[in-house]
Amino acid sequence: MPTIDRYPQRIVCLTEEPTEVLYALGEQDRIVGISGFTVRPPKARKEKPKVSAFTSAKIDEILxxxxxxxxGFSDIQADxxxxxxxxxxxxxxxxxxSVDGILGYIRRLGAMVGAAEKAEAYAQRAERHIAAIEAAAAAFFRRPKVYFEEWDDPLITGIRWVAELVRLAGGDDVFPQMSGESLAKHRILGDPGEVVKQAPDIILGSWCGKRFRPEKVAAREGWDAIPAVRHGDLHEIKSPIILQPGPAALFDGLEAMHKIFVEWEKRQRG
Structure with missing residues (x-):
């Protein structure tokens, strides 16, 4: 009888986060295909064939x-x-x-490829990093009110794990009620004036796949009244480190936001 492998040996990753996790666990040799949007780790793009986008895939090439x-990830890849x-x-x-969901994802994927112990160690490393950032943020004299923009036309606010990372980094998301909506269409701001009313101290932009343009944001009608615009606190968080629910968000995305908040908070202390 042919030998049946206990764990998968030929894995195709339809999004970036499983690729990043498997490389981090030293299990990259199992990967035979990746998403064309993969940028982490950089060498994955050089080593692995690209067989999918996010909402589409080369089925024949995968087979x-x-x-x-x-x-894969999410209902968007159901087809x-x-x-x-x-x-x-x-x-x-x-x-x-969610953040807890990302940590659970690392553990589950590791277990599925027979690397449960390595996955547990990696998840615990992420938890220590999160705890260290959260502890540093707890010392803030004042927490900034933060508006996170995932897209500019229409305006789309941040998803749940982003809002959670904003809080862990030391800020307060101005649209927490919207972050729980998993679909982007349910996080659309019909009235840009709602951001003006919330008066965020910091605006973070991560326009999925294109460069954030703070000057365009500042020029929106009525937005000159927003503290973040008046004081020039508009910052880009690169989408690969915040908009995919994987390790990048827990490490680089969280740290990038925290550094912005630290500089803002220092100015408040005078």
């Missing part, structure tokens, strides 16, 4: 790779998953939307 496991399942491929679509 040629003979994967025994495909990992890709359906086509692969119909072709007889085992597919796991995660749907986590």
């Amino acid at each position: 040629k790779l003979q994967p025994d496991f495909v990992v 890709i998953a359906r086509d692969l399942i119909k072709a007889g491929v085992e597919v796991w679509i995660s749907n986590h939307r």
Whole structure:
């Protein structure tokens, strides 16, 4: 009888976060295909064939790779998953939307490839990093009110893990009630004047896939009344480190926000 591998040996990653996790765990040799949007780690783009976008995938190319496991993210990739399942491929679509969800994702993916201990150690490292940032933020004299913008036309506010990271970094998201909506269409701000009313101290922009333009934000009608605009506190957080629910957000994304908040808070102390 042929030998059946206990754990997947040929994995296709439809989004960046499983690629980043598997490389961090030293399990990158299992990866046979990645998303074209993958930028972390940089060497993955050089080493692995790119077979998917976010809402589409080259099904034939994936099947040629003979994967025994495909990992994707969210309901947006449901059609890709359906086509692969119909072709007889085992597919796991995660749907986590929180910081705890990201930590659980690292542990689950590690267990699925037989690297549970390494995954646990990596998750604990992330938890220590989060705790250190949160402890530093607890010493703030004043916490900034923060507006996070995921897209500019229409205006889309930050998703749950982003709002949670804003809080952990030392800020307060001005639209916490919207962050719980998993779909972007439910986080659209119909009235830009709502941001003016919230008077954020800091505006963070991460326009998924394109450069944030603070001068365009500052020029919006009535936004000159916003403290963040008056004081020039408009900052870009690069989308690869904050808009994918994986390790990048817990490490680099969180740290980038915290550094911005620290500088703002220092100015408040005078």
